[in-house]
Amino acid sequence: MVGVMEGARGAPPAIGAGPLALDIAHVSHAFGARKALDDVSLTVPEGRFVALLGLNGAGKTTLFSLVTRLYDNVSGSIRIFGHDLRRQPMQALARLGVVFQAKTLDPELTVLQNFTYHAALHGYGKAEGRRRAEVLLARVGLADRIGDKVRNLSGGQSRRIEIARALLHEPRFLILDEPTVGLDIKARAAIVEVVRSLIRDEGLSVLWTTHLFDEVRPEDDVVLLHQGRVVTTGTGASIVAATGQDNLQAAFRQLTGTAAEEVH
Numbered sequence: 001m002v003g004v005m006e007g008a009r010g011a012p013p014a015i016g017a018g019p020l021a022l023d024i025a026h027v028s029h030a031f032g033a034r035k036a037l038d039d040v041s042l043t044v045p046e047g048r049f050v051a052l053l054g055l056n057g058a059g060k061t062t063l064f065s066l067v068t069r070l071y072d073n074v075s076g077s078i079r080i081f082g083h084d085l086r087r088q089p090m091q092a093l094a095r096l097g098v099v100f101q102a103k104t105l106d107p108e109l110t111v112l113q114n115f116t117y118h119a120a121l122h123g124y125g126k127a128e129g130r131r132r133a134e135v136l137l138a139r140v141g142l143a144d145r146i147g148d149k150v151r152n153l154s155g156g157q158s159r160r161i162e163i164a165r166a167l168l169h170e171p172r173f174l175i176l177d178e179p180t181v182g183l184d185i186k187a188r189a190a191i192v193e194v195v196r197s198l199i200r201d202e203g204l205s206v207l208w209t210t211h212l213f214d215e216v217r218p219e220d221d222v223v224l225l226h227q228g229r230v231v232t233t234g235t236g237a238s239i240v241a242a243t244g245q246d247n248l249q250a251a252f253r254q255l256t257g258t259a260a261e262e263v264h
């Protein structure tokens with residue numbers, strides 16, 4: 001199944017395609033005269049890993065900021081499990097887990113304290129915060145670090161804890177903004193695996209923004225974003241096949257006319 005739809009056409013998802021975790025239709029955004037997003041449409045079907053792939057400046061963080069409601073979308077619509085972000089923000093955001101690009105854990109607090117603090121923001125008491133922390137830390141393979149100060153953890157471990165914390169309120173859709181930036185290959189692989197296991201085992205839906213082509217598998221849904229526009233969508237394998245290239249990086253270069261040295 002191709003889970004993402006062509007931006008320019010904006011066609012509705014196929015009948016029988018199942019519920020959509022995220023449905024973005026015809027969204028544009030400008031900073032003054034600079035158009036960061038131009039008529040962007042894409043979908044994340046339930047239970048899918050969708051990679052939003054684009055180079056620096058493509059508009060990924062702007063899109064992320066619109067979906068997380070840091071910015072208000074003034075054109076087009078954004079729906080999370082059917083709830084319009086502008087008209088039903090509480091219902092929409094309650095279903096969304098967010099992992100920001102910047103680090104958001106307090107390094108001077110323990111992992112548990114970071115969890116219980118965040119849990120309180122969601123209205124959970126200390127005991128419930130602890131219970132949820134234990135369950136979620138086990139899911140990301142870090143149950144034994146619950147009492148450690150965050151500053152004593154590696155960058156990759158901190159990221160996995162941020163992923164666990166993003167799931168505190170049991171959202172069914174997770175959005176991550178370049179979650180592996182600055183990490184070594186082993187830590188990157190561990191993070192990708194944690195997220196893929198959440199999809200596999202729990203049916204979570206994921207929008208993963210990245211500029212790293214090697215994080216995308218042939219069967220993943222891919223949205224290629226370039227200079228604020230959706231260039232193409234489809235599974236990684238179908239995009240490669242359509243261009244007649246050997247891999248996604250080469251396909252991207254062909255579709256965007258980008259030089260080899262600009263693409264990682």
Ligand SMILES: Nc1ncnc2c1ncn2[C@@H]1O[C@H](COP(=O)(O)OP(=O)(O)OP(=O)(O)O)[C@@H](O)[C@H]1O
Binds near residue numbers: 035054055059060063
């Ligand atoms: N607050 C802002 N004010 C003005 N221009 C901005 C602002 N934020 C982003 N832009 C511009 O919008 C365009 C898209 O930027 P954006 O950060 O969304 O891209 P990105 O794909 O996330 O890239 P990166 O990975 O480098 O963050 C760029 O041209 C950028 O310079």
